[in-house]
Amino acid sequence: MKILVLNSGSSSVKYQLLNMDRQIVLASGLVERIGEATGSIRHKRFPGTDRNQTFVEEMPIQDHATGLARVIALITAEQTGVISHVSEINGIGHRIVHGGESFSAPTLVNKDVIAGIKAQIPLAPLHNPGGLAGIETTLRLLPGVPNVAVFDTAFHQTMPPEAYRYAIPKDLYTELKIRRYGFHGTSHFYVAKKCAQILGNPFARTSCITVHLGNGCSMAAVKNGQCIDTSMGLTPLAGLVMGTRSGDVDPALHAFLADNRKLSIREIDAILNKHSGLKGMCGHNDMRDIHARITEGDADAELALRVFCRRVTQYMGQYLAILDGTDAVCFTAGIGENDPEVRRRCCATLSSVGVRLDEERNAAAARGQITEISTPDSPVKIFILPTNEELEIANQTMEVLA
Ligand code: AMP
Numbered sequence: 001m002k003i004l005v006l007n008s009g010s011s012s013v014k015y016q017l018l019n020m021d022r023q024i025v026l027a028s029g030l031v032e033r034i035g036e037a038t039g040s041i042r043h044k045r046f047p048g049t050d051r052n053q054t055f056v057e058e059m060p061i062q063d064h065a066t067g068l069a070r071v072i073a074l075i076t077a078e079q080t081g082v083i084s085h086v087s088e089i090n091g092i093g094h095r096i097v098h099g100g101e102s103f104s105a106p107t108l109v110n111k112d113v114i115a116g117i118k119a120q121i122p123l124a125p126l127h128n129p130g131g132l133a134g135i136e137t138t139l140r141l142l143p144g145v146p147n148v149a150v151f152d153t154a155f156h157q158t159m160p161p162e163a164y165r166y167a168i169p170k171d172l173y174t175e176l177k178i179r180r181y182g183f184h185g186t187s188h189f190y191v192a193k194k195c196a197q198i199l200g201n202p203f204a205r206t207s208c209i210t211v212h213l214g215n216g217c218s219m220a221a222v223k224n225g226q227c228i229d230t231s232m233g234l235t236p237l238a239g240l241v242m243g244t245r246s247g248d249v250d251p252a253l254h255a256f257l258a259d260n261r262k263l264s265i266r267e268i269d270a271i272l273n274k275h276s277g278l279k280g281m282c283g284h285n286d287m288r289d290i291h292a293r294i295t296e297g298d299a300d301a302e303l304a305l306r307v308f309c310r311r312v313t314q315y316m317g318q319y320l321a322i323l324d325g326t327d328a329v330c331f332t333a334g335i336g337e338n339d340p341e342v343r344r345r346c347c348a349t350l351s352s353v354g355v356r357l358d359e360e361r362n363a364a365a366a367r368g369q370i371t372e373i374s375t376p377d378s379p380v381k382i383f384i385l386p387t388n389e390e391l392e393i394a395n396q397t398m399e400v401l402a
Contacts, residue, residue, distance in 0.1 A: 002026070002088055003394040004075075006068075007095040008134030010126055011035055013067055016390045017075055017082060017089070020398055024049075025390075026082040027075055031067040036060075039067065043074045045082055055080050064133040069141055092138050092147045093397030095186070095389070096131040098124035099151030100177060106154070106396040109135055109147035117149060123177065123234070148397040155189040156182030158226040166234075180238075182230030184212045188220040190392040191332045191385045196225070198370065198383065199327055207326045209319045211312060212387065213342065214333030215285070217242045219312070221319035221326075229322060231315050237273055240315065241308045243285035246276035248311070278304045287335045287342065309345035316346065320353055326380055329355055332387040338367055347382065354379035 001021055007014040013031040018024065029043040039061030045053045055074065061067045074080045083089070094109070100120040107113050114135065121128045135147055156164075164180040165173060172178045188210045196206035203225040210220045217240035220230040231239025231247075241247045249272065257268050271280075279285035281304035284293060293301035320326060335342055340363045347357040356378035365371040365384055374382035 001090045001398060002083065003397050004089050004092045004138075005095070005390045005393045005397070006092060006134045006138070007390075008064060008130040010130045012130075013064060013071070013134060015071055016394075018391065018394045020394060023391075028390075029071065029074070031061060031071060034061045034064060034067050041067065041070055041074070043071070043080060045080060053080075064130070065137045065140065068134070068137045072141060086142055086145070089142065089145050091397050091401045092142065092145055093393040094131055094134050094138075094147060094149050095152065095393055096149045097127035097152045097183065098181065099149075099153045099157075100181070101157070101179075103149070103151045104154050104157035106148050106150045106400050108400050109139070109149055113149060123181070146401055148400045150186060150393045150396050152183045152185050153181045155185030156180075156220070156227045156230050159228055159230065163229040178234055180230070180233045182218070182220065182227070183232045183236045184216065184218045184220075185227070185230075186389045186392045186396075187212050187332065187387040188218075188222070188227065188230070190389065191330050191387055192220070192222045192225070194370070194385045195328050195330050195383060198372075198385075199381070201327070207323055208328040208330055209316060209323070209326055210330045210332065211316075211336055211346070212333045213240075213312070213331065213335035213339075215243045216245070217247070217312075217333075217335075219315045219319065221323050223323055229319065239311075241304075241311050242277045244274050244277045244279045246272045246280070278308060281307065287339055291339075291341065305342070305345070309342060312342075312346040313349060316350060316355065317353070320350075320355070320380075328381040328383055330383045330385045332385050337384055337386050340365060343373065343382075343384075355382060356380075357382055 003018050003020055005016045011034045016028040017026045019026050025047055027045050028047045031041050033039040038058055041057045043055045072086060076083055076086060096117055098120045100123055102116045117128055117132055138147055191210045192208055193203055195208045196203040206225055207223045212218050216236055218230060218232045221228050237245050239247050254268050257263050282300035284290050290301045290305055331343055343362055347355055356375040358373055358375040362373040365373055368386055371384045372381060373384060
């Protein structure tokens with residue numbers, strides 16, 4: 001079985017072609033700057049192996065269809081390819097950011113599903129159009145190959161109303177569907193399932209807190225295999241501090257900035273999404289740069305790191321409280337997997353509530369490896385569990401096709 005996984009943004013498409021029988025990535029790549037004067041495609045064949053080859057092309061890429069047609073040519077051409085014909089692709093899994101309340105599981109794409117994804121555009125105006133463009137393109141370019149939509153919001157659809165409803169007038173929920181949705185669901189689901197596997201427990205009897213710290217950051221509380229709360233909200237701006245996103249702020253901030261800086265709602269939204277978070281606080285959004293600045297004595301970088309880690313700790317406390325008993329805390333994504341100092345700071349005050357980090361194990365953890373980093377006597381285990389959203393999308397695509 002070969003599955004093509006597409007993550008289509010407004011002006012970019014990330015792709016992976018996976019051989020599911022052997023659980024390996026055959027090819028991966030990134031199409032960027034779609035619709036701009038010069039676009040680019042970075043195509044890797046056999047990434048992560050000693051046969052890894054990278055091919056880079058620069059050219060105008062008018063739209064998603066042009067970009068994806070080129071990707072299919074690269075995947076099938078003798079010099080750059082890994083299969084001889086597109087008929088070898090058994091299915092296509094599309095990452096769709098917002099499924100609203102309509103989609104709580106991966107879904108085989110048909111006309112109704114396309115209409116359903118379109119109906120969520122008001123909730124994800126920057127993201128869902130890209131995903132739709134990806135689906136519409138593969139339907140045309142690869143007729144006969146089934147498409148599956150895998151939603152970033154789906155895993156969180158099990159949250160109870162007391163977790164997903166905001167304390168705002170009811171009609172704003174009933175008419176506009178304003179509520180907490182949560183994102184990164186594919187990653188939280190993958191990591192929580194891995195956690196169950198490692199513990200040797202059935203997923204339906206596993207409870208854990210998943211901590212996804214990458215460019216975007218979010219956490220989820222998983223009770224008996226189901227998400228019962230998550231830190232992102234109506235949009236991916238809520239919750240933890242992120243690279244350029246503020247996370248939680250006082251909701252009166254918009255009115256305050258409009259009054260005192262004469263900013264429009266759009267301008268305020270851009271400040272909170274693109275110029276806040278770690279970058280807003282210290283000028284850097286990459287955690288590696290922040291550590292470098294701290295080493296040089298930069299007080300802004302140190303404070304940004306403190307705010308970042310304290311927020312994670314606070315959510316950890318919330319989730320320990322609502323879970324009423326948890327098996328594990330699982331760190332994942334770029335920062336969660338690779339940054340011992342962040343993990344140390346996030347867990348530093350949690351010992352008395354049963355989350356005991358083993359500082360030596362934490363510091364010695366090898367990159368990209370599943371590692372237990374709690375002390376032997378810690379009531380709650382702490383793991384580093386590398387996420388793999390593409391593999392999870394491919395797995396879910398296979399399950400739907402089966
Ligand atoms: P992701 O969105 O999961 O790809 O994570 C990307 C982020 O992970 C980057 O912006 C960095 O802040 C962070 N990151 C990647 N490698 C490291 C590392 N070795 N140490 C600390 N942070 C890292």
